[in-house]
Amino acid sequence: MKRAALAILTAFIVIQAAACYATGPRDIVIGLAGDAYSLDPYPLNETITNALNYHIFDRLVEPDKNLQPLPGLAESWEISDDSRTWIFHLRKDVKFHNGNDFTADDVIFSFDRSKRSGKSAFTYCLSTVESYEKLDDHTLKVVCKEPNALLLAHLKDLAIMDKETCRGKEDDWIALHPNGTGRYILEEHLRGDRLVLVRNENYWGEKPAPEKVTFKPITNEGTRTANMLSGAADLVVDIPVRDVKILERNKRISVLSEPSLRVIYLNLAGWTDKPSVDAKMPLKSPDGSNPFKDIKVREAIYRAIDEDEIVDKVMNGFAEPAATYIPEGFNGYNGDIRRLSYDPKMAEKLLDEAGYPRQKDGYRFEVTLDASNDRYINDGAIAGAIAGYLEKVGIKVNLNLMSRTVFFSYISSSNKTGDNTHLCMTGWADSGGESALMALDLLYSIKQDGPVKEGYGGVNRGYYLNPEADRLIDLAMSTFDPEERAKIMRDVWAIAANDVSYVPLHFQKDIYACNDRITYHPRKDKYVYAWDVEFRD
Template sequence: MTALAGTVLAGAARRARAGQAGGAAVLTIGAGAPATSIDPHFYNASPNISVAQHIFDSLTTFDARARLKPGLAESWRPVSETLWEFRLRPGVKWHDGRDFTADDVAFTIGRVPNVPNSPGGFGGYVRTITRVEIPDPLTLRLHTAAADPLLPVNMAGVSIVARHAAEGAATEDYNSGKAAIGTGPYRFVSFRPGDRVELLRNDRYWGGAEPWEKVDYRFILNDGARTAALLSGDVDLIDQVPSSDLPRLKREPRIDIAQIQGLRLIYLAPDFSRTGEEPFVTDNEGRKLARNPFLDVRVRRALSLAINRQALAERVMEGTAQPAGQWLPPGTFGYNPDVPAPPYDPEQARRLLAEAGFPQGFRLTLHSPSDRYPGDARTAQAVAQMWTRIGVRTEVEAIPWASFAGRSARQEFSIRLIGWGSQTGEASYALVNILGTYDPAKRRGASNSGRYSNPALDALTERAVATLDDPARERLLQQAVQMVADDVAIIPLHELVNSWAMRRGLRYEARMDERTMATHTRPA
């Protein structure tokens, strides 16, 4: 037995003995990114959603391959072009024993777009709903402003909260547990920001009791520490497996790996919110530029052409990413086969910069999270080197996600590296939320931190999402994908391959939406 295998085996034995002594089945998860709140409507970010989905349910939900299935709604049907009817699951109880009813859903729909201080909320999911009708406690009718064929899909993104617990409650009341009463498979115990969430099994769960009596959901942001915690037996499962550790973990007989092509795009978002000076852009002598250079499509195209995406995927990400020119992988609804990853062409990039009035380039700072996405800071450093080679001298400031998210939402950066996971598995989710013009009243652009705005794209998106015929809607979405690419609204880098590692004896159902869930973890 190798020393490494011995360490793993000893750690697993320690955990097994501890579980037997306590008489409880405990699952300990090591997550690579932190949830910032227990409030399920506060921030549309994957770590938050992963935790929330243990506590709360939605009307519809997705399986591991992003296919829609029933949740709190047993069935749904279109009554007319602008009316959907949902039949709710009977006998569902809140964690405090009260009955779940359609009134709770109506309250939730009203709360979702109105959460104070949200850095990027869920309003896009309910933006077409104009009125909620409740014929009886288990029937819900949702009236929409126009035809909305994707409403059942969008409702999978809305966690349902209890009116009696949530009315008048603030985000802090969820974090303390006061309002964190759901219908989900686990009950809230405690939340320590930046450290962990503790959960206890809901034995009365409508979907059947889970095998784990307790879940210790830890946030271990350092890649090396996360791998070490798994190898020592301190945790049972980790996500965001460091690409540099994958070969070693795949050879380790006491560790299993689960992987799947993901739905998350890693991309660069330039700032469109300012026409004049940018806070982190200067000329080569350090003087502020009079005009925001990112407003010139030639500059955006130059920056894109200067990036060797194949090198990023193969060397920086060590084969755990695929170069991308759009936000969804092949085979998904709305993917446009005519929009490949942009070529690597530094000479053309230099010519475009010269045409735009920057023959000697300029200087900028690229901001990136340091602990949110696999390889995020390393990717930013590699992009910075590529841009420097074409005369755009680039520095990188990589900061913890807890700080990055808020600053990005406030448009404090000139250009940032960020990610977007299209959990609906189709193209309109990104078009509405990260590419649509920021407009809280229309519940559009909630996560559009760069404030890109294109009225023609907005109009095309509105046509697409209101088109009932699937082939016609997909053609419109593909047109929108082409429009985004032509205007370089964002600079796509790569799509991630999602990876989990777990101790032998466990099985994890790998998810395209990268959620890390106790509910998808089972004894092998």
């Protein structure tokens, strides 16, 4: 505690001497845990990057605070009787920031760009789409491969870019010259220091209250707290759990906690003979086999981890143990699934039965746990705790911690170097409210040489393969009745749980702090938008 207090005090003194970026009565400063990966909205699908880009770029449809789709650049739409063809009517008289007109050509250009394999993290959005075409400047036709009940939930992720500005330009140039139709216009981006946006006074919709927004990437936890205490920021996201009580004692600061949609979990490469073939620290077992292929080993790892202790000691109570990927309230949530109990003796027994007894050095086999150390709340400490639990049951763990700027490309199934990870700790959240969409990303079968179905299984990093689960997911995607779709998906999640296809850890609780200048309304999806800020005076 003394070291933490000293760090906060030191950062406080530094920040007090620094210039404050909010210079007007309707200007705000928001502290985030990181910077945008790129101001090209397509290379990385990640919460901070997406939220910042959605200030600049609009989408055809946008989710409200209850995750339901609302009209965006598409003011209305129609669906054919066979539920395959969608007609979107686009808004007229909408301008990009540079004055160019918004038309269906820009939507087509953006759709094409989202489909670029290896360059787009949003290929899943149109994976169910057979074709799309412009009917006129403000009408778009989209035809799905089969009846698709959830197309809107995918289209909400696609930022619309200006074809006239971007056509013929290199990706690096596009990232430095973002031109959208959104509520804010880029004024300055000094990577790692600040992203400054000014209000788009010609915005087609309701204008947000803040006229200028400065986003400050603050990767150090103590410095985030110090920014809040000093007044250098009006709003800070990802307050360290250990500092909540310090901030609550300040009468000018409000601390807000919101149950998160984000699940933290382990992916185990249990459906391949040669996991992490290109990793610097590959999986090692006495006989050269992949232990994760045995369900007893996957169950043993699950039972070896004391998640209640992680929530209590590492998360200071700001988390809920998870039994599934799916947050309660999502369509298809299966409340009958229960966590496997913490039982290290049972874990050792299962490892013995699987044919991995302790060797002379005391270990059964050797793994590498890949994890970020600056993306999720206390992610490095959580990964360290998991390594400790696994070592107690005889699994040697090499802990490979990375910054978020490296981590996601390292563990990606499409990374340029090949297959790096066999055991990774990561997180996932989806703002669609539909567990079928999460299953498309997290469960749908994928192999080391590519997807079973293009655009599906993009974050199935354990190479989980189950044709029956795939069949049910396909069925759910074509089922318009919500109750029937929920029933199908409950079966899918039961199958995945019985296969121990992943090891769920916990759902985070998102912690924010704001000063008495403003009122902030957190979203369920943790996207931080300036238009959710109200001024109190």
